[in-house]
Amino acid sequence: MSELIHHTAAELATALADGSASSVEITQAHLDRIAAVDTDVHAFLHVNAEVSLAAAAASDKRRAAGAALNALDGIPVAIKDVLVTTDMPSTAGSKILEGWVSPYDATPVTKLREAGLVPLGKTNMDEFAMGSSTEHSAYGPTRNPWDLDRIPGGSGGGSAAAVAAFEAPLALGSDTGGSIRQPAHVTGTVGIKPTYGGVSRYGAIALASSLDQIGPVTRNVLDAAMLHDIIAGHDRHDSTSLKHEWPSMAEAVRNANVKGLRIGVVSQLDGEGFQPGVLARFHEAIALLEANGAEIVELSLPSLEHAVAAYYLILPAEASSNLAKFDSVRFGLRVTPEGGGTVEQVMSATREAGFGAEVKRRIILGTYALSAGYYDAYYGSAQKVRTLVQRDFAAGFEKVDVIASPTAPTTAWKLGEQLDDPLEMWRGDLATIPANLAGIPGISLPAGLADEDGLPVGIQFLAPAREDARLYNVGGALEQLLVDKWGHTLLSQAPALKVGAR
Amino acid sequence: MSDISEESVRHLAGLARIALTDAEVTALTAELSQIVDVVAQVTSAVDADTPATSHPIPLSNVYREDVVTDDVLTPEQALASAPEHDGSRFKVSAILGEEQ
């Protein structure tokens, strides 16, 4: 197995720049790795070696011609299957979109292509991003590279597992309630949900439009920052896209320094309901930051008590409407009842056959929350809770620069363990959901391994809207402190994957 | 306790155009009741004075110039994924209901 796969994207960029590796070599190395381990991991839904190698060859040609290149030109990147692509199918993990190829590229994908990155394939996910384990993919679960019997988190388990298993140095994810950050937490990787509107949603198959955000999934903070710098920025196709002059996130990492940084620790996300090993690593990390000049401040955000409930009204409501387009008329699956039927019957049969159980559950719940007589009590109240959450954060950020918490209450659970209990699984999103409700950015990076099971634990930082650079500052600094303390990266401790199919 | 019955689940499934099986209706009725009992807490968490937030980042007057762009699809692209078409239009089986 080529050593190339163990390098970070930043290191590979250096190798490309000094001519010690070509994009075709790097791309081929990752394709080989996918061929070797992905039967077990199942991070990818689609890989097209020909398309990837052609893009890699084009990058090498550009470089040979001396063209001005983006730092990551020629670096492979895996794309969550929620983002539409013109050269690979886009299914969002659902049977209803099996084989569908979009006539247009999602804006983040266009930006990757323009920067010369090499799309490596589309990664597995919970169907329409509904789930926290990737078990709700219609194409079978992804497995956690740390323990193949465990979940890789979700919904972006495919992207997280791909980078954790060294199948890709970079990946894109989408985060509606933690789908980038929670998989990072359970796979020992880095994931960032940017400020809402920081990255275009155009071409991201919508789950909940007011919560969805696209972001980087990587093995270290600098790689995430470099990817973030490429995909961020205004897009005329997305009305909610921000016209903001973003500072360089990569520069924020390179200049990382927590001296004088005020870090808030949220009492509601520290204690009850959290696994001891998760809390232990969190407190150690906070102590380390404090020892290096950060100021730790206790914060109370009382509205978080109702955040999960509000989220599980807003999300299904918006999703029930967003998923109405899957009706068998213009694209996707069509199922005709035996003996034919009216278009109404064809639509209903298609949606019955094409959607999985969790998707149907949320569509019905969302339909209920919006229906006449219930709107004010449910959807209306949930939108008010959202106001309270925003107010809590606004008050908190008066006192601190960033807010810290464990990313999720537990480490990776076993496949199948929580499938029957949606409420239990939803409670796992307690720490990540508030950022989506408030539109603020969040990062999860590795904090160590839990003592009780030896599985990865993440720490989350949140910043005010448009202050994504603060996350790269504190994340970059903590990562450096931890790696210095451990003497290695966390991922280097992951058990080696058996090469070759099971 | 929520007021979710099998009948209301069938009605919701009709609105959402999903031909649920009887078994699904039964299972969903139980699950939804349980879920709604939990999420209904939002009702008591807020009062009438609290404004609702539907956009996390408040913006306004986001407009597009009235100009045709290259986002327009060719008819071939438009029809490429159609389950059925007649060469220029999407084809669907007979429609029962009427226009709204």
Added chain:
Amino acid sequence: MSKAKLMDYDKALELFEPVLGFEVHVELSTETKMFSSAPNNFGAEPNTNVTPVCLGLPGSLPVVNEQAVRYSISLGLALDCDIAPSSSFARKNYFYPDLAKNYQISQFDEPIAINGNVEVELPNGRIFQIDIERAHMEEDAGKLTHVGGSTGRIQGAEYSLVDYNRAGVPLVEIVTRMIEGAEHDAPELAKAYVATIRDIVLALGISDAKMERGNLRCDANVSLRPRGSDKLGTRTETKNVNSLRSVERAVRYEIQRQAQILADGGTIIQETRHWHEDTGATSAGRPKSDADDYRYFPEPDLLPVVPSSELIAELKAALPEKPVERRRRLKAEWGFTDLEFQDIDNSGLLTEVAATVAAGASPQAARKWWTGEVARLANAADVDANTLVTPEQVAELAVLIEEGILTDRLARQVLESVIAGEGSPREVVEKQGLAVVSDDGALIEAIDKALSAQPDVLEKIREGKVQAAGAVIGAVMQGMQGKADAARVRELILERATAQ
């Protein structure tokens, strides 16, 4: 479809008071669609004016057309509405194959314009004020073609075809408050109201307003209140009314139909009804039910519209004069009598007549042609007159007459050819060689021939019985295939008869 039993209109009015309400949809004539940069033009090949947004493709997102917002504000101002300091979009959720996303982006609790009114002048001179509840922005749906079955209608069709070219075309929906007190004039008021809206949007230049193309569509709500009762009756909503004539007819029909049912002890069902131009009747559509649960919620992909006071002032300053003022001005400018102006009102063709005058015709000629021959042909064809010819064509015709190139009779012939699509009046005259023969030489030749064939007539004329010339005129005109000016022919006959 059999017509329902109808009560005599006057009898119906004796027993009941009609209560009306209208929802008029106006398609805006922007370059692109409401939320997508696809072209907004009529008549393109199916599914050629579409982007991923129009097809509701996964991942696509709407972005508001600024011009559509400006047009909507202008329309709101022209209707004397308050422009909302902040208005927003919502999703109206229902499944239908012409609705790509299976929700329509519309405005719900925060429309862009509210609380307006518009003055409508009826042909009998009565001025009626109609209160506008709201005007809101939304997107149009695609177009369905029903195939198979005998009628081309939805019932009995084997399958349907969908064209999304119209999907996403910007609409403003204007909703009136309940209209009471129209009494006998209810059908005329309906027509006059829609004609007024049409005149307003045409004057603003924000819509092509061609009803036959669906640029302007009216849903008419009609209910009856028994005399002496203060309880409102159940209303029906008649859709699909695609011409001014039909608006009037549909309202009259619903009044007569409902009156008969109520008089027979029946009840009116709250339902949508469809107007059928061919049979002149409405038929039952979808009853209102709890399935009409549209689950409106704020459109998360779009942001509020917060027009600045500068923008509102700018658009207000650019408003054209109000319809009622315009009518007064034109009537004075044209020097029409009440009766002559009523003629135009009855036809609902004020805008066309004005445009014809602007294109060079005399006011009297413009009035005469539109309310005379064009209206007659339109009636015969069961369409609105403005669908047959353009004001420019009518003006050209009038000018040709004034120039002496056409006689009235020839002009009518030319008009029919223009309607048949054979070209502009001048082109038709040229192609068919229809111009009046103004060469006296040719006329004299024909006259001399006719006079020598009828020596008795010649004698009478010479004796001073001038009216005898009529017999010769007929013969000469026939000989010239009508391409002669009869007055000139008469003059020449008298000249020749005395000269010989």
